[in-house]
Amino acid sequence: MAGADVCPEQTTTATSRTAEIFKSFKEFEETKSRLEEGTCTKYNGIHKEADFGKENIQPSTEKRMYFHLTGVPFDGSPFQLVGTKVYECHLGKDRNAAAKDKYHAQRQAQSLEDHAFQARRCSVQTTKKMNCPVQFTVYHIIKFPDDKFKIDKDTDARRRKASKDLKKAIDQKPSSVQATVQFHTCFPTLTEHKNHPTVGEVAELREGVDERVKGRIRTLALNGVKDIREMRRHLDAYVNDDLFKEQDLPPTTRRRYNPTDKDIRNNMDKSKDRIKNSKEDQCNVQVMCNRLQSYIITVDVKCKN
Numbered sequence: 001m002a003g004a005d006v007c008p009e010q011t012t013t014a015t016s017r018t019a020e021i022f023k024s025f026k027e028f029e030e031t032k033s034r035l036e037e038g039t040c041t042k043y044n045g046i047h048k049e050a051d052f053g054k055e056n057i058q059p060s061t062e063k064r065m066y067f068h069l070t071g072v073p074f075d076g077s078p079f080q081l082v083g084t085k086v087y088e089c090h091l092g093k094d095r096n097a098a099a100k101d102k103y104h105a106q107r108q109a110q111s112l113e114d115h116a117f118q119a120r121r122c123s124v125q126t127t128k129k130m131n132c133p134v135q136f137t138v139y140h141i142i143k144f145p146d147d148k149f150k151i152d153k154d155t156d157a158r159r160r161k162a163s164k165d166l167k168k169a170i171d172q173k174p175s176s177v178q179a180t181v182q183f184h185t186c187f188p189t190l191t192e193h194k195n196h197p198t199v200g201e202v203a204e205l206r207e208g209v210d211e212r213v214k215g216r217i218r219t220l221a222l223n224g225v226k227d228i229r230e231m232r233r234h235l236d237a238y239v240n241d242d243l244f245k246e247q248d249l250p251p252t253t254r255r256r257y258n259p260t261d262k263d264i265r266n267n268m269d270k271s272k273d274r275i276k277n278s279k280e281d282q283c284n285v286q287v288m289c290n291r292l293q294s295y296i297i298t299v300d301v302k303c304k305n
């Protein structure tokens with residue numbers, strides 16, 4: 001579980017986290033997007049438990065009943081944990097640092113050994129990551145709000161009795177048990193971010209690119225746009241005419257809507273990889289078809305003999 005995930009008492013000050021509850025994962029994601037948009041931040045999912053976010057997860061007599069967790073405050077009603085998902089600041093830890101170091105060392109060695117080898121570019125900074133420690137966890141739970149199972153005091157004996165009664169009810173007649181899906185989290189505050197600015201133009205320049213803009217780059221690349229300048233013209237039109245239609249335009253320093261050439265290139269490359277993978281899939285299907293065909297012929301010949 002995330003070490004930095006602290007969920008204090010509910011509060012409205014900007015220096016400590018506030019517990020928030022959502023009825024669905026979609027509702028959580030919409031709020032997260034609005035928060036990122038309004039604070040020039042971006043949070044990426046780094047770990048997810050298997051059932052997290054799945055719909056139609058049913059209450060189970062096999063699963064543990066909780067009354068509170070680090071990120072789910074006590075309100076008297078029992079609940080079961082479906083799963084958790086951990087997010088971190090997009091300027092967090094560089095998780096590919098070892099692989100990148102190995103790659104750069106190999107290229108360096110190759111350039112020393114082979115004089116004809118041309119190092120493509122010398123980059124002082126190989127990553128945007130700033131080792132920012134900010135993380136937060138989302139808890140997907142099934143809450144049982146029925147007063148029958150509610151406890152007024154958080155004691156071992158009351159928890160045990162309510163859990164036993166509830167499991168018995170689930171076992172005997174599951175449809176009679178009220179169950180509500182909830183997503184709990186505490187979004188981080190700006191003051192928690194370290195090693196990078198969170199306000200002003202520098203923060204805007206370090207922002208992650210908007211998912212809709214990324215999607216647009218990939219679609220345009222799939223439709224044949226290969227030139228960065230042409231891509232930028234299309235993106236300007238998309239931001240001005242679609243995303244911010246009849247609204248004030250964002251400042252051009254906001255990387256979220258005005259990605260760098262490298263951002264554009266990276267996303268164009270990703271759509272190329274997708275095409276390559278789908279072509280490889282087609283080849284695999286062709287090979288399988290040929291094999292199947294020869295197998296059918298062999299079986300047919302054997303049967304006739």
Ligand SMILES: [Zn+2]
Nearest residue numbers: 089132193194
């Ligand atoms: Zn950060």
